Amino acid sequence: MTEAEKALSERVVYAGEKGIKCVPVGRNSKAQFDASDLEQGVSSLEFSGISGYEPTELVITAGAGTAFSEIEHVLREGEQMVGFEAFNRQAATLGGAIACGLCGSARPFRGAVRDFVLGMEVMNGRGQRLRFGGQVIKNVAGYDVSRLYAGSWGTLGIILSVSMRVLPRHQAQITLGIECDIEAAIKRLCEFAAIPLPLSGAAYYEGLLRLRLSGFETAVNAAQRRVGATHLSNEDLFWSSLTDTSHAFFERDQTSIYRLSLPPATPPLDIPGDWLIDWGGALRWLKTEVPQSRWREMVAQAGGTILPWPARREDWLTTGEPSLDGLQTRLREAFDPKDVFS
Amino acid sequence: MPTKAFLAELANKLPEEVLVTRPEAMKPFETDGLTAKREMPGVVALPRCASEVLAILSVCRKHQVPIVARGAGTGLSGGARPIKEGLLLSTSRMSRILSIDPDNRTARVEPGVTNLAVSEAASEHGLYYAPDPSSQLACSIGGNVAENSGGVHCLKYGLTVHNVTGLHVLTIDGERLEFGGARLDSPGYDLLALLNGSEGMLAVIIEAELRLLPIPEHKCVMLAGFSEVAAAARAVSAIVAGGIIPAGLEMMDKLAIHAAEDYAHAGYPLDVEAILLVEIDGSLEEVRHLQGELTRMLGAEGATRLLSASDPEAMERLWRGRKAAFPAMGRLAPDYYCMDGTIPRRKLQKVLAEIQSLARDFGLQVANVFHAGDGNLHPLILYDAANPGELEKAEALGGEILKACVRAGGTVTGEHGVGIEKLDQMCVQFSSDELAQFHALKQAFDADSLMNPGKAVPTLARCAELGGMHVHGGHLPHPELERL
Numbered sequence: 001m002t003e004a005e006k007a008l009s010e011r012v013v014y015a016g017e018k019g020i021k022c023v024p025v026g027r028n029s030k031a032q033f034d035a036s037d038l039e040q041g042v043s044s045l046e047f048s049g050i051s052g053y054e055p056t057e058l059v060i061t062a063g064a065g066t067a068f069s070e071i072e073h074v075l076r077e078g079e080q081m082v083g084f085e086a087f088n089r090q091a092a093t094l095g096g097a098i099a100c101g102l103c104g105s106a107r108p109f110r111g112a113v114r115d116f117v118l119g120m121e122v123m124n125g126r127g128q129r130l131r132f133g134g135q136v137i138k139n140v141a142g143y144d145v146s147r148l149y150a151g152s153w154g155t156l157g158i159i160l161s162v163s164m165r166v167l168p169r170h171q172a173q174i175t176l177g178i179e180c181d182i183e184a185a186i187k188r189l190c191e192f193a194a195i196p197l198p199l200s201g202a203a204y205y206e207g208l209l210r211l212r213l214s215g216f217e218t219a220v221n222a223a224q225r226r227v228g229a230t231h232l233s234n235e236d237l238f239w240s241s242l243t244d245t246s247h248a249f250f251e252r253d254q255t256s257i258y259r260l261s262l263p264p265a266t267p268p269l270d271i272p273g274d275w276l277i278d279w280g281g282a283l284r285w286l287k288t289e290v291p292q293s294r295w296r297e298m299v300a301q302a303g304g305t306i307l308p309w310p311a312r313r314e315d316w317l318t319t320g321e322p323s324l325d326g327l328q329t330r331l332r333e334a335f336d337p338k339d340v341f342s
Numbered sequence: 343m344p345t346k347a348f349l350a351e352l353a354n355k356l357p358e359e360v361l362v363t364r365p366e367a368m369k370p371f372e373t374d375g376l377t378a379k380r381e382m383p384g385v386v387a388l389p390r391c392a393s394e395v396l397a398i399l400s401v402c403r404k405h406q407v408p409i410v411a412r413g414a415g416t417g418l419s420g421g422a423r424p425i426k427e428g429l430l431l432s433t434s435r436m437s438r439i440l441s442i443d444p445d446n447r448t449a450r451v452e453p454g455v456t457n458l459a460v461s462e463a464a465s466e467h468g469l470y471y472a473p474d475p476s477s478q479l480a481c482s483i484g485g486n487v488a489e490n491s492g493g494v495h496c497l498k499y500g501l502t503v504h505n506v507t508g509l510h511v512l513t514i515d516g517e518r519l520e521f522g523g524a525r526l527d528s529p530g531y532d533l534l535a536l537l538n539g540s541e542g543m544l545a546v547i548i549e550a551e552l553r554l555l556p557i558p559e560h561k562c563v564m565l566a567g568f569s570e571v572a573a574a575a576r577a578v579s580a581i582v583a584g585g586i587i588p589a590g591l592e593m594m595d596k597l598a599i600h601a602a603e604d605y606a607h608a609g610y611p612l613d614v615e616a617i618l619l620v621e622i623d624g625s626l627e628e629v630r631h632l633q634g635e636l637t638r639m640l641g642a643e644g645a646t647r648l649l650s651a652s653d654p655e656a657m658e659r660l661w662r663g664r665k666a667a668f669p670a671m672g673r674l675a676p677d678y679y680c681m682d683g684t685i686p687r688r689k690l691q692k693v694l695a696e697i698q699s700l701a702r703d704f705g706l707q708v709a710n711v712f713h714a715g716d717g718n719l720h721p722l723i724l725y726d727a728a729n730p731g732e733l734e735k736a737e738a739l740g741g742e743i744l745k746a747c748v749r750a751g752g753t754v755t756g757e758h759g760v761g762i763e764k765l766d767q768m769c770v771q772f773s774s775d776e777l778a779q780f781h782a783l784k785q786a787f788d789a790d791s792l793m794n795p796g797k798a799v800p801t802l803a804r805c806a807e808l809g810g811m812h813v814h815g816g817h818l819p820h821p822e823l824e825r826l
Contacts, residue, residue: 056579057686058587079585107526114532115504128775136684138501138718138756140490140539141764141771142799143780147503147535156531168585190445194468196556196624219628263524265445282526303523319530323517328531330786335779 001129004046005160009127011042012158016125016338024154024341026065026093030100032310034153044095047160050074052135059118059135061163064095081169083116085243095159100316101151104243105201105212108193108264108280110167114150119163122149124156125336135163148331153313155342156335170214173200175235176227178209182268182275185209189281190265197223201239202280205249212239242278245309249276249285258292259311260284262304269302271295285309344384344427348405352385352429355397362386371430374415374422375477376763378733383410383424390435392512392548399546400516402429408792409514411542413453413485416477418680419761421489421541421797431546433484439463440549446524447554448507453484453547457491460552469554472499475757476665484547490539492757494590495621497715499555501757503538508551511537513544514788523551536783541759541798544787558623561589562633563657566640567614567647571595574616575690577643578714581620582687584639586632590621591715595694597674598667598709598722605670608663611647618645618714619664621657667711668722675707675724679736683747684756687717696746697721704739706732718756719747745770760798768798769805777802 001009015022023034025041048065055078062071068082068089075081085104086097098120101113119133122145133139133146149156178188185204192199192211198219201212211227212235213220224231241247250257255273262269264281273288292306299306307315319325332342352361362368363385373380384407389395402409408428415422415432424430437454444467449460457478461470474493475481481491486502487509499505508522521534537544568574574593581588594602596615603610610617618640622632633650640648651657671678685693694710701708701723712720721743725736744754744767754760754767768777780799784791 054686054688056583056688058582059686101527101532111500111504112527114535115500124779128779130773130776130779132776134751134753136686136717136752136756138492138496138684138713138716139753140757140759141753141755141768142760142776143543143783144490144503144535144539145779145783148532150535151532168587171585193447194444194556196558198624198628216628216631218631219625222625222627261525261527263443263446263448264526265443279526304525305528307529316529317531319528321520324519324530324533327513327517327519327533327786331531331533331783334782334786 005123005129008042008123008158009129012123012125012127012340015340016127020340022158022340024095024099024158026096027067027091029088029091029093030096033100033316034313042158044093044158044160047095051161053078055080057135058137058166059163060166061135061161062094063161064093064159066094068092068094068097075166076169079169080166083110083165083167084113085240088244094162098150098162099152099154099159105203105239105278108282109199109201114147116165117146117150117162118165120146120149121160122157123160125338125340129160133163137165151316153316155317155332157341170200172217172220173212173214174220174224175201175232175238176211176213176224176229177232178211178229179207180209181207182277185277186265186267186281192227193264193280197227199280203242204277210235210238247276249274249287255287255289257309258286258288259307259309260286260299260304262299262302266302266304269295269298271298344407345405348401348407349385351401351405352387352398355401356387356394360388360390360394362388371412371415371424371432374412374420375418376420376423376761379420379423379762381424381426383430384427386430386432388432388435392518395431395512395546395548396516398429398431399512399514402792403514403516403790406790406792408795410794411484411488411546413482413488414456414480416481417485417489417761418682418758419755419763421759421761421794422485423762425795433482433547436548442467442554443524444469448524449552449554451483451550451552453550454482457481457483457486464554465557468557470557471505471552472555473502473505476668483550483552487538487547487550488540488542489757489759492713492716492718494592494713497591497713498587498589503535505553506534506538506550507553509534509537509547510549511545511547514790514792519545539759541761542794543784543798544793558589560626560629560652561621561623561657562629562650562652563660564620564633564636564640565610565647565649565660566618566620566645567611568616568618568644569614569646570644571616571694572691573644574618575694575714577618577640577645578690579687580639580643581636582715584635586635588620588715589623590619591713592619592664593617593710593712593714594664594667595710597707598711601670601674601709602663602667605673606662606666608659608666609649610663614647619660664711671709671722671724674709676726676728677724677733679723679725679740681719681721681723681740681743682755682758683744683752684716684718685747685750685752687714689750689752690714690717693719693746693750697743700739700742700746704735706736706739716756717752741767762797765800765804766808768800769808774802774805777805
């Protein structure tokens with residue numbers, strides 16, 4: 001272990017003995033999801049820096065405290081990019097982006113945050129530095145613990161470094177617009193998903209279906225001709241405002257906002273309110289005054305889940321199924337028997 | 343033999359046709375694809391539905407009898423080898439495709455459905471299931487999930503873990519747990535990811551929901567011959583660094599090329615040291631563009647031969663040699679031992695040279711046919727089991743090859759799993775703290791360690807003993823453990 005790792009290990013062990021909590025914190029860019037007392041924060045910033053990047057490998061390895069923007073900058077120089085759009089990426093760290101597992105509109109087309117995780121170094125609740133996975137794309141040695149840490153919100157320990165699969169940077173990216181109502185939008189989304197288009201985003205709001213196409217210029221141009229929709233300009237801000245939930249839709253007023261995760265082809269749900277559809281139909285934001293109790297069952301029937309927005313760390317982690325929550329508790333104990341991180 | 347009380351209770355809870363106890367009828371279950379390792383189970387169960395699986399689990403738990411879950415038995419690492427006096431649970435009769443949902447592009451299937459059957463059923467909707475392990479005609483989805491199977495096309499389309507959207511499982515405690523579904527995320531830890539590749543150590547899969555993709559509209563297969571292995575390895579890196587992720591990127595060395603060509607007559611050039619097979623797919627425009635780029639790149643890296651095929655028959659011909667490579671080895675030697683290490687692509691040349699040097703030291707031949715795009719090596723060690731000691735020699739060479747993969751920054755298994763085969767190599771790849779964490783994780787699912795015990799993760803004692811035999815540079819592995 002390095003000196004910094006030893007110091008962290010001692011702190012974790014001490015915390016376990018004294019019943020003190022440790023909350024992994026990077027640059028605190030996701031404070032809206034977490035009401036934790038930052039005095040209990042253990043910083044990942046000491047574990048910063050890119051330790052390995054080989055464009056031929058499509059892999060980057062960096063300390064958890066590395067600024068996400070630095071990773072993106074370095075990848076851009078190698079004509080590559082991160083495969084997911086991280087929440088609040090200008091302010092986030094790599095470790096935080098992975099630990100929260102939130103991602104933007106490319107999710108259904110390129111994969112989830114965990115899909116890009118190849119390996120990790122972590123410190124568990126016993127103060128042990130552990131390495132799981134690796135730097136290669138195919139690796140089935142041992143349980144896939146590093147993917148388990150993605151989206152675990154720091155409750156299984158602190159991430160020290162991450163090896164992440166990256167993608168070639170697209171040559172071209174455009175956004176097309178189709179004016180239609182919400183029923184037609186869902187139908188069109190199903191049609192487009194069934195043919196091989198280079199989609200990297202599909203969202204609907206206020207009568208406009210937006211399709212983002214990314215890839216080789218020839219492929220993007222061919223897809224545009226095929227879809228036959230209007231080319232919209234300056235749409236980058238729109239897509240990043242979905243990733244960061246900074247779009248005007250998310251401005252707080254008297255109504256409540258909910259995040260619904262649904263099978264993408266689910267027909268529009270009959271719940272009065274304002275709808276914003278992302279992830280090709282699989283992520284639906286609802287702003288409504290109607291209490292959740294009146295439509296919860298409708299979402300469950302459709303195979304969906306509901307999170308209040310902004311969701312707290314515990315909302316992301318609680319399944320509401322007693323047997324699953326029980327298993328999760330046992331798992332947490334396996335990594336952190338003294339509840340240092342949870 | 344298992345206890346009479348255990349067998350009696352099983353017989354009481356389950357219809358007669360679900361249980362197999364006659365030794366001659368259990369014989370086909372004594373091994374999986376790693377045929378050198380055999381063990382007769384105490385009893386074989388062939389449940390037809392989840393409620394029968396549940397009954398089996400509850401009786402096993404009550405009598406503390408270990409269970410090995412098995413799909414089609416095509417695994418190559420002994421993960422489904424029975425445990426003596428234990429119960430072997432085959433999911434082969436749970437083989438229904440429950441539904442195909444073309445709008446959400448998912449398929450719900452029972453675990454015993456074969457991999458290829460999913461794509462066949464989805465094809466009427468213009469969809470397919472992307473992971474395609476070479477055994478896809480026979481291997482089951484449950485087994486694919488347990489092993490996190492890969493295949494030729496996972497460079498672009500991912501492994502099983504990237505293509506399973508939901509799982510229903512039964513734990514040894516009899517709890518039915520559901521992870522994921524047709525939606526893209528769910529609250530809670532990502533246990534769906536954890537179950538992929540867990541080698542039957544955590545739970546029994548009773549249903550899977552799979553992501554389906556639109557069938558590519560156009561494809562093209564290119565073959566490039568190189569007069570040096572090093573040049574072929576460089577070309578692999580150049581393609582990836584050049585921004586192209588082919589659907590498949592395979593490499594064969596000279597020994598493999600000649601064996602495959604003799605066997606399958608695929609038209610492979612015989613005057614080269616290595617070939618690359620590159621498959622690209624997409625829209626017509628994209629495929630044409632990539633074809634042009636690849637022709638330029640492969641030429642720049644020194645390809646001496648270049649063939650290209652776009653019509654189905656010609657593409658099939660180019661793939662035929664690659665697909666026949668393993669059976670073709672049977673003409674070179676009575677037996678072969680297939681390894682499965684993965685390394686960073688940039689180390690291909692170095693590790694391939696190391697493998698040949700090790701092969702010379704051991705006096706055995708090694709052919710290389712592998713997924714170059716993923717850096718996933720499949721060295722085939724040729725031997726003759728009839729010669730006393732040669733199997734052991736092949737296994738020892740295999741072990742050294744895997745250590746070379748770990749030294750190069752890779753892993754001991756890319757897609758075949760650890761099973762019983764690579765337990766010793768796991769001691770090289772993981773520290774005792776890491777192995778202990780794996781064991782603790784299993785305990786959270788299976789407190790009595792009844793699910794496939796002894797597989798996939800070595801005990802610390804085993805590693806300590808092994809470490810005692812291989813002390814490197816005076817550094818004793820796992821010094822914290824007692825040695826008795």
